Amino acid sequence: MGGLSCAAMLARYGFDVIVCESHTIAGGAAHAFERQGYKFDSGPSLYSGLSYSPSPNPLRQVLDALGSQLPCVNYNTWGCCLPEGDFDTSVGAEQFCDVLARLRGEDAVVQWRKLQQIMAPLAQAAIALPPAALRLDIGAAVTVSRFAPTLARHTGNVLKLTGSFSRIMDGVVSDPFIRNWLNMLCFLLSGLPASGTNAAEVAFMFADWYRPGVQLDYPVGGSGALVNALVQGLEKHGGELKLGAHIEQVLVKDNRAIGVRLRNGEEIRARRAVVSNASVWDTLKLVPPEALPAKFRRQRQATPECDSFMHLHLGIDAQGLPANLACHHIIVNDWDKGITAPQNLVLVSIPSVIDPSLAPPGKHVIHVYTPGNEPYSLWEGMDRKSSEYEQQKRSRSQIMWQALERIIPDIHSRCEITLVGTPLTHERFLRRHRGSYGPAISADVGLFPSSLTPLSGLMCCGDSTFPGIGLPAVAASGMIVANTLAPVGQHLAMLKDIGCI
Known part of the structure; x- marks a missing residue:
C-alpha cells in the first residue's frame, strides 16, 4: 500500500x-481475495479517518489528492473479551469511562480523564503538520513553512511527542487495567508496548478516536476496495501496474540505480528513481552487495523485527446469530504474560455484519489473527507440504478457534470454508522477510530508517521507513517519497487541492 500510494x-x-x-x-499485506463468494481481507481491518475530508489520516490525504472515491460504512463499537470479563466498548471518551467505572471504580475514571486532558494538546500537536506537507529535500523549508504559525503554537508539545508514550503514561496512570489497555492499543499501533511506541502515534490515535462524534470506518467492499481506489488513482493519472512481476535485482550503473530486472528476464529502466516498497531486509537482497556501503548494510540488516501472524479465514453459515454481533473483537488471555507474548492477544473481524456484500446471503466472512506475536522460529525450515507442517498449523491455530468460540460457541459446525495462514504463508505470498509484521524499533532507542539510501536513484517507502507499521504510516511514507521527487510548486498545489493550505 505504501508503494501504491507513492x-x-x-x-x-x-x-x-x-x-x-x-x-x-x-x-x-492489505490485499483481498475471494473464495466461493466470500471476500476475505488478508490483513488490517480496523480503519478510521477515511470517511471524511480533510482528514488527518495520510491514506485519506492520498485518496483526496488522487480524486479517488471510497464509500465507507460507519460504526463505533467493538467487543472485548478480557480477563476482567466480556463487554462492548466504543470510540469516544464517555463510553469508556462507563466501562472503567464498572470494572475499576471512580479512581480509574479520574486517571483516564486526567490522561485525556494531557493528551488533548498533544493530539492537536500531532496533527498540526500533515504528512502530506513533508518531503526529504531542501524544498521542505518551503512546504513546511506554510504551517509555521500552527506549529509555533504547539512547539512545546511537539517536543513531547518525540519519545515513547510510556513517559507520558507513567506520570498519570497507575491503574493496572488502564495501563494494560494502553499497552494493548500501543501494540496494535506499532507492534510494541507503550515503552517502545512513539508518543506521536498515540497522540494521533487520541486525536481521531476520542474526539466528539467519532466513528470508525469500513470501506464498502473491504480492503480490496481500498486497494482498488489506489490502483484506479494510479491508472487514472497514467501509471501502470504489473502483477506477477517479481523483481530479482535492482540494476546499478555508475553508482546509480537505473532500473530493475524481473524474474522473467525483462528489464525496466528508470530515468529518475527506483522506489522499493519491500521491507528493509528484503530490499537489501535486491541490491548488488557492492552497490551499498558495508556499514549501511550492517545497520539496516540489524533492524529489529516484529514477530509474524497466524490467520484463520472462515466462511460460515450465519443463520441464528445475533443481529447485533460486533464487527470486531479483541481477546486477551492473560495480562500478566505481557501484551506481546505469543498467542496472548487475538483479534476477530466479522466485517460482513456491516457490509453484507462480503459474503453470500445468510453467510458471514470471518478473519481471526494473532497480530504480530507468532514467532517465526517455530516454523523456520519447515516443508509446507509435510505432515509436520499440517500438525503445526492445527496446533498453533487452536488459540484462534478458542477465541472465536467465546463469540460464536458453535463456530465449528457453521464453517463452510476454513483457511489457516502461518508465518510461512506471510513469507511466501507477501514476500515478507521471515514473515515479519515489520520493524520493531523502540521509540527510546532510535528512529525508523530514512527513505533515502546511499545509492543514488534508490529510495524506499513502506513499513520500514515511517513509524506506525499500519496503513496510515505506509501511505505517509509513500506520499513523502513522491513529494520529494516532485517540484515544490506542484507539491504546494497538491496541498491546496486537498485543503491543507
Missing part, C-alpha cells in the same frame, strides 16, 4: 510510473 502520487505529479507487484493481486 506510485499513484507520482503519476498525479506527471511522472511515468510502473509498479511491479510480485503477487498476482495488488495490495501487499
